[in-house]
Amino acid sequence: MADLTFEVVRIPDIENAARVSLSGAIDASTVITFQTELDKLKKNGVRRFLLDMAGIRYVNSTGLGSLVKLADGLENEGGLITLMQIHPKVKVVFDMLGLNAFFKIFKTDGEALQFIRESMTPAAEPIEEVAPIAAEEPVARPAPAAPAAPAPAPRREPEQPERAAPVLQARPAAAEEKTAASYPAPLIAACAECGIGIRIPGAGSYRCPRCFTVLHASPSQKVEFGDRRREIPLQVTLTGDEAFIKGLASCVVTLARLKGFGDAKAKEIGTAVETTCRNLRSIAYDGDGRMSYGVLIEAVDGQMVVRFADHGKKVDLDSAAFEPVRSAVTDISHVPHPKGGNILRIVKNA
Numbered sequence: 001m002a003d004l005t006f007e008v009v010r011i012p013d014i015e016n017a018a019r020v021s022l023s024g025a026i027d028a029s030t031v032i033t034f035q036t037e038l039d040k041l042k043k044n045g046v047r048r049f050l051l052d053m054a055g056i057r058y059v060n061s062t063g064l065g066s067l068v069k070l071a072d073g074l075e076n077e078g079g080l081i082t083l084m085q086i087h088p089k090v091k092v093v094f095d096m097l098g099l100n101a102f103f104k105i106f107k108t109d110g111e112a113l114q115f116i117r118e119s120m121t122p123a124a125e126p127i128e129e130v131a132p133i134a135a136e137e138p139v140a141r142p143a144p145a146a147p148a149a150p151a152p153a154p155r156r157e158p159e160q161p162e163r164a165a166p167v168l169q170a171r172p173a174a175a176e177e178k179t180a181a182s183y184p185a186p187l188i189a190a191c192a193e194c195g196i197g198i199r200i201p202g203a204g205s206y207r208c209p210r211c212f213t214v215l216h217a218s219p220s221q222k223v224e225f226g227d228r229r230r231e232i233p234l235q236v237t238l239t240g241d242e243a244f245i246k247g248l249a250s251c252v253v254t255l256a257r258l259k260g261f262g263d264a265k266a267k268e269i270g271t272a273v274e275t276t277c278r279n280l281r282s283i284a285y286d287g288d289g290r291m292s293y294g295v296l297i298e299a300v301d302g303q304m305v306v307r308f309a310d311h312g313k314k315v316d317l318d319s320a321a322f323e324p325v326r327s328a329v330t331d332i333s334h335v336p337h338p339k340g341g342n343i344l345r346i347v348k349n350a
Helices: 031-043 061-076 088-095 109-118 161-168 242-258 262-282 320-328
Strands: 003-012 017-026 048-059 080-083 104-106 127-131 181-190 197-207 213-217 225-229 234-239 292-300 303-309 329-336 340-350
Touching: 003 031, 017 031, 017 061, 017 262, 031 061, 031 234, 048 061, 048 088, 048 109, 061 080, 061 234, 080 109, 080 340, 088 303, 104 109, 104 181, 234 242, 242 262, 242 292, 242 303, 262 303, 262 320, 262 340
Parallel strands: 017 048, 048 080, 080 104, 127 197
Antiparallel strands: 003 017, 181 197, 197 213, 213 225, 234 292, 292 303, 303 340, 329 340
């Protein structure tokens, strides 16, 4: 069973602030301890957390959900959470899920403390950057219009714990489309779906980073909102255990059938996922089934997209090991992760 240790030091020159140095793992076996210890600090008046993650080597989806829940709760109470020195293996998961856009992450103690000091005068409303829609996912210009708000939106009601998942998926698209024209100053508007304040840098089509609602900003700074087209993706963190691999493949096949894929095509995407998982275990991790990787699954508009992120050795999509994947899917692509590892994307059309 993984252990999790804490070292807490109050930050003397910042009101209600503490530095928490963590070591071990944040997963299903330690998340209760993690939540309990931080809740104790909150009861003792701490509202500004600096989490030193240098000693954390593993965080699973349960741990990530706990971090998001903590951040949301602190935001609603006028507090904040910052992260520092995230280990490269953990950073891969943060990058894949877009959490680097949700959390404030710093490399040094000085940078993190400076941010906390500058945030002592809180903004009236939380503001989030919008993510431009990827060129590979064209969206028709929405018809319903909503006027842009020149000031931050009214504060949203605190979210229920089960609504934390959309925040986990708030990440920029893999291939972003540049805006047609940048505004002299970013436009701030309230999302018509979730009410969060969003910062729009220029004319173009975007998705709300929190609820994925489509919006279009014109050169004249008029903002139009459309219906939410993208469902919340499913994300999991797995090891190379054979039971997990088969379970993930079965889940993908069932989801494909529910989304209108025929039985044959559903089985093909399941085979592609199962083979990819085994290849990551055997090639990226040299057969070590204990090593973890992240999986993100999206199913929308007659298409399934499955993304994998690991921190192992580089894989070759042109190799014989990936031939069953290439023959089963509509498209497959590979991007080397800048911190080491692979980001794979497979696409299957219905």
